[in-house]
Amino acid sequence: MGKRRPVSYYLLSLFFAAFLLFLYGPMICVYLLSFQGPEGGMSFPMRGFSTVWFETLFKPGGRGVGDIHNSFFRSMRMAAIVAVLTMLIGVAAGMSFRRRYPGANFVFYSAITSMVVPGILVGFGISLALNVLGLRPDWWYSGIGAQLTWSLPFALLIMFIIMGRFDRSYEEAATDLGATSRQRFQYVILPLILPGIIGIMMAGFTSSYEEAARGALNIGTGNTMPMELTALLGAATTPVMFAIGTLTTLFMFVTVIGTLLITMSLARRRQLRLVAQPA
Amino acid sequence: MSETESKGISRRSLLKGAAATAGAAVGSGFVGGFPTIWAQNIKDVTITHVGSIYTTNPTVAAQAAKDLGFKVEMQTLDQTTQINRMLTQPTSIDVTDFGNTAMGYFKGKDLIMAIPVKEYKWWDKTVPLFTQGTYADGKPYSMQGYAPIKSQFWTDANATDYSLTPTDYIVGIPVMYNADTLGVRPDLVGRPITSWKELLSPDFTGKTALQDGVNVGVPDAAMALEANGDLTYVDKGNMTREEIDKTIDKLIEYKKAGQFRSFWTNFDQSVQLMASGEVVLQSMFAPAVTEVRTRGIPCVFQALDEGARGWYIFQMAMKHLDSGDKLRRDCVMEYMNWSNSGFNGAYFSRQGFYSSVPDNVKPLMTDNEYGYWYEGKAATADIIDPFGKVMEKAGAVRDGGALWDRMGKIAIWNTLMDEDRYLVRRWQDFISA
């Protein structure tokens, strides 16, 4: 390329670096403080240097750990299910908006409403409704349901953005070539919106993992991670929290980068396959 | 039951001394008399215990399962979620814990079982705070706030109203209790603190904090206001509307003058404020004080002239147990009796809380530990917490002294006021001021 960069490029790069520093400020504290020694506290100055808090995480019963292992597992399980459900239901709903239809307003406004109402009230409302019906909340229907009320609206909005970028002409070309609607979806639409779908799944996953307010009353017995951490905050907090922060970040990083790499390699293989086909 | 090793020993790699080892080794085998239920299917029973971070933990749950033969599933929740769960899904809980700040919610709600006193083994050994409404010397304690005797007894087996005098049915078994005062940074304060009024002293403007809440923060504030001569009260723990208005208005004045640095909602915030020196004097809970001290920072839980703020936690059983499976009910009673039989009590005593049955706890703690925590004696060796951290060096004396030095002068108890609704409303005004 070699085109000379305007001054604005350097200024903006600096700006971006500063922005990243700002974003990472609290995270830097988390990463640093998780490596404190046994006398470590919840703020600077750092006391000691060790991996003792990471070890504590893996030995159940330690101070400030509560029942992290089980709650982590529960959170992961729910997040995975919510991610898939959000993707399926959210993408379908997003697709429905390609045409005008009665009831579209309802879908849209109910989504906005769900985003805005404080989670605790949604959670309480659902819990009350279940009580009236005589049902007992459990993670696999009311817990997941409550979390879906949070992730689905975001999925819908992301779909709006994706569909906004979507070029209809590809679809029309496919139809002209004789594709059925299923073929159209599978071979044209899906690959084009795939990055968005993956984005929705990640959004569903992270929002479920983070979510505490809506699910708390509807999980049934057994805390999720945020619930367990919130409960822990009320007693002796220790740098184990920071260790949790560092580890979960690492975990997510590996998961997402892994997903991206897989997606990219699949895309590349598709390219190669297309190129390899006889003209 | 004949195992003398509990799981805890292998984890305590940082421990020094025989102290904790002896305690833990003795733990399992010494608690005599359990299990008392012999049934074929007892191991299929799972008791659900929902409580706070102080009363539920995996170590105790594991020990209970070992001693009792059935499973205890514990869930830790914050108080609001806990109460919500009680109200909306009562059958999903068997055993639960609450303190004075919540007892007011359970009157007339048909949720809590009436426990016949005779089914609770340790009633006679329980400290008179709960059984009589008096201190150890027989003198009645302050009735300001939600004193223990106000919610200890049901009027009858129907479990609808509380009785102020002993009856045959208790609302719950008392588990732990303590006396709170102000936490102080003696190194930053510069002079001895002896009164609650120092919370409002101009010497500490911008360096004090209160707990954010009407159940603990407001009583603390009321203690300070009264000690300072700003206001007088009939019952600080149960204010009238006029008293509430005057308190809130006064507090707004102090807030606008910048008296308070912050209002903390959770344990960690309170520790943070003290440890960093942002605050030199504040409402505090005992474990937070010790946490600050374990970081090598001087922090004192000062006994004050006007007295302390007392609190307790009851363990209660849910009413549906009475009309359900008898085996389950028996297991619950068994569990509750076990809770105060020693292991649990020793575990939290080592974190600074008092057990309502000190006699059961004494054999499970070393002389040094019991002497330090309960008798106000100087420690003969380092005091170590259940996780292996050194809390106090040898020679230290517990702040405030022995059990009855500290619990013997309660000016006010944590509370839930009759005018709670009005108070919360006015507290909103205070926060937005």
Added chain:
Amino acid sequence: MAVGVSPRTASWLQATPFALIMTALVIVPLGIIVVVSFMDYGFAEIIPEFFIGNWTDIFKSTLTLDLYETVLRHIVIVWAITLVLGFTVAYYLLFHVRSNFWRAIFLTACVVPFWTSGVVRSVSWVPLLGREGLVNQALMGMGFIQQPISWLLYSEFSVLLVYVNMLTLAMLGPIANSMAKISPSVIQAARDQGATEWQTIVEVIIPLIKPGIVVGTIFVVTAVMGDGFIVKSMSGNQVNTPAGAIMNEINALQYPPAAAKSVLMLVIVLLFVGTLLRFVDIRKELAR
């Protein structure tokens, strides 16, 4: 050629699961909340009798005005800052970064902090902003200040700072997406006509990304309006907003007044969003 359903029915089928979940889990609970707002309350109990008191309190007391004044101030400030930040970073990433690889890396870098649990993050602001925190240490180390600044934490400043930190991405994302839609030939055309960079931004890019700005605004406004947790924890409970007030009441188990305040908040937000969408019809963008 295709079997069966008309396009309209297809849309219905696609939207049905979503609609069902929303109805059962949002609309119905909301209905309950509206009903509850008209009820009386005792200790941790809702008394099912008609009671107008919660609503009269809302409209008669100054508390409501104070609360909304505070939150509106927050919204405007946070919106303005996240808009500038989000736009600038998005512009940089889409119009200055040339390699797709680096763009992806940078975007991922922006998202990584959000993969840590919110609870852990909320605790981590203290070591950053406290009197002994990193920022104060840095400022003192560089000689800008002698004494640590106390208002970095437990103040309105810290609340706004955390909002900006957490919500810039919400603005950045939609804006970046809209920017990506802009065909490079449009930019090229502007340059060929002699436009400076600034002119290109103001006259070409900004008008084209309006939908992105609107979506980002919706995210940011609803997030700030609906947040009670950050405002309470970061201000040391010294600042109150409508959401914070609702949380206070929920924690005190006083649901009817919380319900009434929630209904009011919901109405205000829906009006706001509805108005915004008058200016830019998002759905028209789709069904071209």
